[in-house]
Amino acid sequence: MTAHTGTTGSPTGPVTPPPAAAPGRPDDRSPRGAGDGGSRTSRGRGTARAREGRAAWILAIPFCLLFLAFTAWPVVQSLFMSITDTRARDLRKPFSVNIIGFDNFTKALSDPIFRKAAANTAYFVLVGVPLTLVLALAAALALDKGITRFRAIFRLGFYMPVITSIVAVAVVWRFLLQDPGGLINTVLGWVGISGPNWLGDPDWSMPALIIMAAWRNFGTAMIIFLAGLQAVPAELHEAAAIDGANAWKRFRHVTLPLLRPTMLFVMVTTSIGYLQVFEEPFVMTKGGPLNSTMTVSYYTYQQFGFGNYGLASAMSYLIFVVIAIVTAIQFRLLRERT
Amino acid sequence: MSVDTAPRRVAKPRSGMVGSSQGGKWWLYVILTVALVAVVAPFVWMVLGSFKGEGELRQVPPTWLPESASLDNYTQLFDKLSFGQFFTNSIVVAVVVTIGNLVFCSMLGYALAMLDFKGKRFIFVAVMTTLMIPGVVTFVPLFVLVANAGLIDSLPGLFLPFLVSPFGVFLMRQFILGLPKDLLDAGRVDGAGELRIFWKIILPLCGPALATLGILTFLGSWNNFLWPLVVAQSEDRYTLPVALALYSTGQNSTNYGLLLAGATVVIVPILVVFLIFQKRFIEGIATTGLK
Incomplete structure (x- = not known):
């Protein structure tokens, strides 16, 4: 503890020189290895550096090994698998597979069910992302500027669906969506609407999943919007109000431009998540009825289940490519005007 | 909605935002509460339903509170x-x-x-x-x-x-x-x-x-x-x-x-x-x- 004060410049030790004396030891200013005390020779500093490197690697090794085995290797392996005809029975003899080039990719792209799944996924993303974002932004605006009391309770309640298990949620929602007798159609009945057979009707199954996904995910986006809204200074709003801007104009011309980075972030993360939509159809509809809720991720999983590992890998890379493209486009569109 | 709020802040539509942001707008509380109920209702219904018997769960229209609450589902x-x-x-x-x-x-x-x-x-x-x-x-x-x-x-x-x-x-x-x-x-x-x-x-x-x-x-x-x-x-x-x-x-x-x-x-x-x-x-x- 004695030498401590010298380096940190803390004024506690009366014997040590004040912070101003620090420049007197020029090696204290050097970026690395300075902490070993000025008395060391340059050779001593070299070993300190080596020691630092060694320590860093000791700290890094456990992560790196696990990461190599369970993330990096599978990524590479998946790329290799996608150009082979690997099937489940090849598991034990990995050298018996044949390299078939891009056959898996062309096979996937010409498969009518895969195309249907791609269209369904697009539907889910194009409707689901705006719906989720609008709900989230509305809730965030209301909680940020509209009300002053009970904020925490509303925030907590809106966030609750996010933390719950999709499997458990599905049990409840399948029940709520029942026709007849489900809670949702009962409530719709009160206002004179006869609700559809949500999960049994190919036209309504996807909307049902989209509503459920929006319900489950808008809380995350809301929290991030709330954080973004903190950065919008109240004075700007007041100034605009004095200038005669109404609430909508203030939102449009003050809040929205300042929220653009947050918007980009939320949109990108939500889109990435929704492009991979898998759990909702898996637990709610198994892709049915009539493949109306078959998504690309779910179809990929099915191919994996059938043992078509090569084909499934190719499909997963197609998803990855689409995600990369969509993300790039969103960055372009939203960044341009900032 | 806006018609209802008009009398509360007559004469000062311009500074309305500043004024109302202090107390909050009552209709926002109403909307938010309805939304909160809609978001949380599935959970409430789930917990209540877990104490119900099979017959009651199949009832049309559905019930909220269990008619005869039991822990049978949990013991099973x-x-x-x-x-x-x-x-x-x-x-x-x-x-x-x-x-x-x-x-x-x-x-x-x-x-x-x-x-x-x-x-x-x-x-x-x-x-x-x-x-x-x-x-x-x-x-x-x-x-x-x-x-x-x-x-x-x-x-x-x-x-x-x-x-x-x-x-x-x-x-x-x-x-x-x-x-x-x-x-x-x-x-x-x-x-x-x-x-x-x-x-x-x-x-x-x-x-x-x-x-x-x-x-x-x-x-x-x-x-x-x-x-x-x-x-x-x-x-x-x-x-x-x-x-x-x-x-x-x-x-x-x-x-x-x-x-x-x-x-x-x-x-x-x-x-x-x-x-x-x-x-x-x-x-x-x-x-x-x-x-």
Whole structure:
């Protein structure tokens, strides 16, 4: 503890020189290895550096090994698998597979069910992302500027669906969506609407999943919007109000431009998540009825289940490519005007 | 709606926003309350339904409060379907995964943020790149790997692939970057070894980041369902979501009371954890932007 004060410049030790004396030891200013005390020779500093490197690697090794085995290797392996005809029975003899080039990719792209799944996924993303974002932004605006009391309770309640298990949620929602007798159609009945057979009707199954996904995910986006809204200074709003801007104009011309980075972030993360939509159809509809809720991720999983590992890998890379493209486009569109 | 509010702030439509933002608008409370009820209703209905009998659950129109509340569903769940075992599996996997992430991710996060070493940049770029790769890409090879290692249907097979996460490293590195570097020099002057500095000086300061990472990891593991679904093949390896998913599509798929009780058992523990840590949790979400 004695030498401590010298380096940190803390004024506690009366014997040590004040912070101003620090420049007197020029090696204290050097970026690395300075902490070993000025008395060391340059050779001593070299070993300190080596020691630092060694320590860093000791700290890094456990992560790196696990990461190599369970993330990096599978990524590479998946790329290799996608150009082979690997099937489940090849598991034990990995050298018996044949390299078939891009056959898996062309096979996937010409498969009518895969195309249907791609269209369904697009539907889910194009409707689901705006719906989720609008709900989230509305809730965030209301909680940020509209009300002053009970904020925490509303925030907590809106966030609750996010933390719950999709499997458990599905049990409840399948029940709520029942026709007849489900809670949702009962409530719709009160206002004179006869609700559809949500999960049994190919036209309504996807909307049902989209509503459920929006319900489950808008809380995350809301929290991030709330954080973004903190950065919008109240004075700007007041100034605009004095200038005669109404609430909508203030939102449009003050809040929205300042929220653009947050918007980009939320949109990108939500889109990435929704492009991979898998759990909702898996637990709610198994892709049915009539493949109306078959998504690309779910179809990929099915191919994996059938043992078509090569084909499934190719499909997963197609998803990855689409995600990369969509993300790039969103960055372009939203960044341009900032 | 706006017609109703007009008399409350007559004569000053321009400064209305400023004035009303102090007290809040009553109709906003109404809308928000309706929305809150709509969002929370499924949970309330689930918990209430788990105490109902089969007959009452099939009633049209549905009831809210159970006519004759009973714990039958729960006793059946734990006696007949060994949900106690599934619960234990879920806890064990989630705790091991959480500890693994806290330890390994903070170690590398510290090395990346504060230390200088060969290969640092390479590791960082590699880890960050995989952050963007969707889980479905690694799924098949991961399964092949775990199968070849003979870990299918074992607890290690359930947790080993998740012991580290690129996201965890990112989170810890960003946090540790914000700590003063003087701490290191101070520790070195004191003669503390590099690892000791990490353990004794840096880690105790990482409380907020560790809490965020811990909660997010535990939650993710508890709710994780696709991986355990394919790896856990015998009943005594099931985690709660796996058991619930299989029962809700299998032989018990029409036993609604049982399923609602199962759903409650999956959701309520995590809700309790969430309510205890919610402040830190929401701060974490806001700063990291990930769930």
